[in-house]
Amino acid sequence: MRLVQFVDAQGGRRVARVGDDGRTLHPLREVAYLRDLALEAHRAGVRLATLVQARQEDAPEDYDRVIAEKRLLPPLDHPDPAHCILSGTGLDHLGSAQARDAMHAKLSGDQELTDSMKMFKLGLEGGKPGPGEIGVQPEWFYKGDGSWLVPPEQPLELPAFALDGGEEPELVGLYVIGDDGQVLRVGFALGNEFSDHVLEKQNYLYLAHSKLRNSSFGPEVLLGEPPADIQGTVRILREGQELWSAPFLTGEANMTHSIANIEHHHFKYRAFRRPGDVHCHYFGTATLSFAAGVQARPGDVFEIAAPDFGRPLRNPLAAAAEPDRLVEVHTL
Structure with missing residues (x-):
């Protein structure tokens, strides 16, 4: 349903x-x-x-x-945007078979691993614990509150200070916290996590800044469990013509962490189990147009689709109206 x-x-x-x-x-x-x-x-x-x-x-x-x-x-939100928390996890997808082979070759080599590769390796070794066990914690980042969420078909904003605005096709877990603090999983949707990849590439410590952008998911929420192997397509359209497209893989069969393990390490924080709150968590991706050398520009349309999730998620890219200027702080 x-x-x-x-x-x-x-x-x-x-x-x-x-x-x-x-x-x-x-x-x-x-x-x-x-x-x-x-x-x-x-x-x-x-x-x-x-x-x-x-x-x-x-x-x-x-x-x-x-x-x-x-x-x-959006298929799930909150009347008070401050009570809707957007977050995400990265470095948890295996990618295509070719990408997997390349990744395993790096992991088995003698060279010193980067911090990102170390995090990926931790997930491979301990991200899918057995029943009743707690696995290794994944990377985690904050995406904003509900006011940063963009409905399907509406534009994702490219801030004037941004170096890039690129899509990230992902599975999104949608949750509501019950009156007793119980985490209630409503279902799953396709999402565009949308980040500044040029900024992140400058230094991975800029990851937190690069994630503070709009995002979108939907238009439909799939109730119940998601397919283990989700195979979709992501496209960028420019002036009505396809500029770039690629298949993407998600679902637990294509991840280093189980969904349950990622959920545990998010909701283990008591403040994330506040009754009535809504949580929307992006589960990561291994497919980016940025990696293919594509740079989206205002007017382009991102489209993300996969079987079992209904209509595709579409969002145009639009330049922000607010110019980049110094934000001054006034002492009271």
Whole structure:
């Protein structure tokens, strides 16, 4: 089952189930936020999918029209953006078979490993612990709060101070924290983690700065467990023509860490289990147009798609209106 959030023709927020035909949306009665429905399901002790079926209305919406009129919303968010936390994990994907062979050759060689390769090696050796065990912790970074989140079909902003704005096609885990602090996994979506790769390449200690950019995921959230082997396609369109495309791999079969291990090392922090909060976690990638020498520019459109996740995630790139200028701090 896949769900979306969108704005209806009257300007109201709605949650809807994607029809089996992929062309219709079936709105749910009296539900403006998927977050609220997830909390209601937990309080009632029922499956989220069961509650969705009970709330479904008869009158469908035209999905293509909702997309064309740019009325999609992120499939999970919070009424107060400060209570929606965006985060991510990197150095946890194996990539293609050729990339894997090259990586293993480096790891087995005699040369001194970089810090990044050491982190990758830790994941290979201890990122998928057995049942009831805790594995090695992965890399972690902060992406912002809900105000940094961009809906599908809306532009990702290239700040005036940015050196680059490139896509990162990723699996995104979507969570709500229950009244008792229980972590509730709503489902998974495709995401564009969007980072400044030129800045990061200057020095890996700039990673934290390079991640402080917009991101987007959706348009659909897939309830339940994701496929272990997700094979998708990422494209950049320029003036309606394909500039670059590549396959990408994600899912646990293509990762050095299990999803459960990454989840543990995020939610082990008590402050990340605050009742009512929403968490959106990007699980990393091994495919970048930047690595192929492509530099996106304003007007380009990023497109990320994979079977089982419904419609593709699309976002144009737009230059920020605010110029790069000194931010002055005033003493009180």
